[in-house]
Amino acid sequence: MKKILVTGGCGYIGSHTIVDLIESGFDVFSIDNFSNSSAVSLDQIEAITGKKIKNYEIDLRNQADLFDVIEGEGQVDGIIHFAALKAVGDSVFQPNLYYDNNLNGLLNILEAQKKYNIPYHIFSSSCSVYGNADELPVTESTPTKEAESPYARTKQICEDIIKDFTVAHQDFQFVTLRYFNPAGAHESGLMGESPINKAANLVPVITETAYGKRESMTIFGDDYDTRDGSCLRDYIHVMDLAHAHTLCLEFLLNKKSEKSIELFNVGTGSGVTVLEAIEAFEASTGKKLKYSIGPRREGDVIAVYANKNKAEELLGWHPTRDISTIMKTAWEWELKRNK
Template identity: 50%
Template sequence: MKILITGGLGFIGSHTAVELQKEGFDVVIIDDLSNSSEKVLEGITAITGKKPIFEKMDLRDKKSVEDFFGKHNDITGVIHFAASKAVGESVENPLLYYENNISALVYLLQQLQKKEKAQFIFSSSCTVYGQAEKMPITEDAPVQQAMSPYGNTKQIGEEIISDVAKVSGINAILLRYFNPVGAHESVEIGELPLGVPQNLIPFITQTAIGLREQLSVFGDDYPTPDGTAIRDYIHVVDLAKAHVTALKRLIDSKNTDKVEVFNLGTGKGNSVLEVVKAFEKVSGKPLNYKIVGRREGDITEAYADTTKANDVLGWKAELTLEDALASAWKWEQKIRS
């Protein structure tokens, strides 16, 4: 079975490619290399012994998408990661986010709806809940007004998929991730942000290795035990495995609705300072950090209720925050050596 992974050389996409190939799927990757590297293909191949088909492409080019599906007309499923994903950048450059995250999705769905049947897994986000009123967050929590253009593109994306699924052979699962972290245990692939990292863990590891002078902790006046924001940090390998489980659910027609939604997290929240302390423990290195003002678009806390993913999807996070931080640190050391 041939599965397309868009953004497949990115952080989550590359780990998902590994897990899919391990399960015997044929993988085709599209990536525009705007926030990734073609070298990631070598890492995937080193782990699995099989090189995925790769096409460099900008999904905002409608004709290229049409041509791709003409060439690969036997694709039966799509896992859609390709998107811009930095909250802060989206606040500063909203049109980039609306063009990149919405146009690409529309062009993909236009091709898939031509098929009699197609599976679609959407990389969504817990940002659709905004600042949820109750913790942990269930899938029934109301989708709130987005705190950033990035979050809004995920909400709009979910709505588009739901509308298209009603009138086509597309069945979809929307996976709302919390905060993916870590690297593959082989240290062949991991998070590889270009430029200044927008996410906490790569900024921590780059600070620890001396690439960044100091880690900024955005705000210590949140209504949390230590004043810093709380998030649910999930190991990227656990997250990748969830995509395979979700895809199999659709292939085996076990879905009970045309569009299903699952939260993917550990069910536990950790504050920024707790993550800093945990990293110092696993790495043995003190971190140079400074408390600064809050960052626009950030919420106080978010962690998942994983009951539905555990019981209905049949998936559970198995790796710990310490596992993730240790693997992220090994990855950082490898790529700087």
């Protein structure tokens, strides 16, 4: 069994990816300092898979602690690096924190790769690197534009750091995955999105509003150049996204990549506006939402959705769950996590 380090393994995407990795035969351990997650995720992973996962509660910015963990684990065959701060709005008001955490965490991971000869790395990037693209859907060759937030800029810089690393250290291979908008929950209802900090992503805001945790929700702007004036995004089910990571590992381990870095968009290939997402939730669950229209939010891109052809062709990856499934599973998780 190949041993994989998942950083941020107790977070939303990390925990769902660990489930998919275990079910695909990988040996996994996690590093997560619980800055926006909790140890409950480890119990959820065990409940779904029957496997107990070891997590090391350290901060990746502490290089000595990171090295101690990897030395203790022995041979590590690959890294999936999720650990990063990710709230667009929060990054606008705390840019230094985002640069410190997201850049220094990556730099230490790269140092660990060198020191312990860990050959493969899948990096968690974002469609936010495209900025307000001139043409949609975006492909992997679409030029990145001026970042709309410090969070997005950290992802652009991290991608550049990895490019420079591979020039100097050519024995390592990377896959960069540009996520679109992960949402939904595991179909078992045992795991889903449950941030420790206040939810900022649209779908948990919707489910929290429907459950009554929020009196109402705000739509940030209705005057954008989209079908209905609200921002447009590509919402991908978290388990479809999780499986893309497993396929990327197999792609690297089976020596199918001829490049130092492969880049893939991971999205459904179609866009949904905020108002359409609300309509999909109401249709899927029968719950009506209270919402109001507010001003535009600093850092938001107008519209972005993926061209997914490259991932389909090279990885054999195909998203299988639509916006209705996203909303149904997210709502089932909201109900269960509050019992």
